[in-house]
Amino acid sequence: MTTFVQVISRARDSFNSSYCTVDNKWRLRQLHSLHLLVRDNRDALVSALAAKPNTHAWIYEREVGTLVKELHSHITNLEHIKAENSIRERPVGVAVVVCSDINPLRYGLAPVMAAIAAGNVVVLAITEPPDDPFVSNLHRLWRKYMDTETVLFVPGLEVASLDHGSIDHISIFGEVFGHQRIHHGVLTAPNRSGSVPIFHYPTTFKSTLSFGF
Numbered sequence: 001m002t003t004f005v006q007v008i009s010r011a012r013d014s015f016n017s018s019y020c021t022v023d024n025k026w027r028l029r030q031l032h033s034l035h036l037l038v039r040d041n042r043d044a045l046v047s048a049l050a051a052k053p054n055t056h057a058w059i060y061e062r063e064v065g066t067l068v069k070e071l072h073s074h075i076t077n078l079e080h081i082k083a084e085n086s087i088r089e090r091p092v093g094v095a096v097v098v099c100s101d102i103n104p105l106r107y108g109l110a111p112v113m114a115a116i117a118a119g120n121v122v123v124l125a126i127t128e129p130p131d132d133p134f135v136s137n138l139h140r141l142w143r144k145y146m147d148t149e150t151v152l153f154v155p156g157l158e159v160a161s162l163d164h165g166s167i168d169h170i171s172i173f174g175e176v177f178g179h180q181r182i183h184h185g186v187l188t189a190p191n192r193s194g195s196v197p198i199f200h201y202p203t204t205f206k207s208t209l210s211f212g213f
Helices: 004-017 025-040 042-050 057-084 104-117 133-145 179-187
Strands: 094-099 121-126 151-155 169-173 198-201
Touching (some): 004 151, 025 042, 025 104, 104 169, 133 151
Parallel strands (some): 094 169
């Protein structure tokens, strides 16, 4: 089984190769691929999420609509930058997005697409186990649609496995691991360098998050 440290190492190698940051083509391809993943598998993803206790399908139907709208916005902005040859933000590098099973469309896929649009190599780490219906379905689709060398997926993340040696940006969405324990675990991880920006968003998310500088 591939460890989280190995995944981060692969992500670092991919970012250092520079092929995903040279121009907008990689960003646009990955955003289009993410759009296809959601569009083609909308019903299956929504059904898996709605099967959880105390949830309703209409909530996730609405989230899919919002996600697609934001995807189109990122794509349009990148195409505008390409056409105008405008100056853009530089990517921060390897960005890790951590979320739980609480609305992973908003707190998982949405920040991933923002990080892609900024030109980062992205690791989506979900704390739910690999056999969770939504997680297993998304993992299978991820391998089918996404460039898994630059947009990576990690199911069943445990806080103890977080390694900061090659991570440039960490975003934590929702109450993953419990509000206090995630902060304690992240800040005391063995390889914590003290220089990695860590952002925690407990209940809200805006797609204008900065993944560049």
